[in-house]
Amino acid sequence: MFTVMNRIPVPAAAAAGFEEQFGASMGAHLADVEGLLGARLLRPQGEGAVYVAVMDFVSKDAFSAWMRSASFHDAHSTSSPGMAGDVESFETVVAVGA
Template identity: 55%
Template sequence: MYVVHNRIEVTAEQAAAFEETFTASMRATLNGVPGLRRSLLLRPAKAGGAYVSTMEFDSADDFRAWMRSDSFKAAHSDTQAPGMQAPSAIELFDVLEDFAA
């Protein structure tokens, strides 16, 4: 499994609009993406913390294919949407262990 984290720094003033816009975009653009197992939007537990968008793919190739897809283009087409101009940092991981209790 291949996991992608995107840490997104959203101001407190934009938080509610960001959450609404981002989750609507997830619902509209991610259904049926090949190799995508799950996508999460995590709200920071502490004020001022970064949001984290997490995507789990079957493989790095599936992630790269999504980055070239119409789904990706649609999800990132509104450059004026809340949070789209926010600083972000992408982190990429290969899953070493997946333990479910």
């Protein structure tokens, strides 16, 4: 499994709107992505913490294919400036449970 995490700083005053917009975008653009196992938006619990978007793919190749797809470009065409965040990627070494 190949996991991508995007850490997104969002001002507290904009959090509700961000969650609504990001959730709608996920629903509209991720439903039919080949090789996508799941995607989540995690709400920060600490003061000054950032949102984290997590996407799990079957492989790095599946993630790379999505990055080249129309779905990816459509999902990111309306991103707000400053909301890009920091992207990290990981390969699963050990997994327990579902």
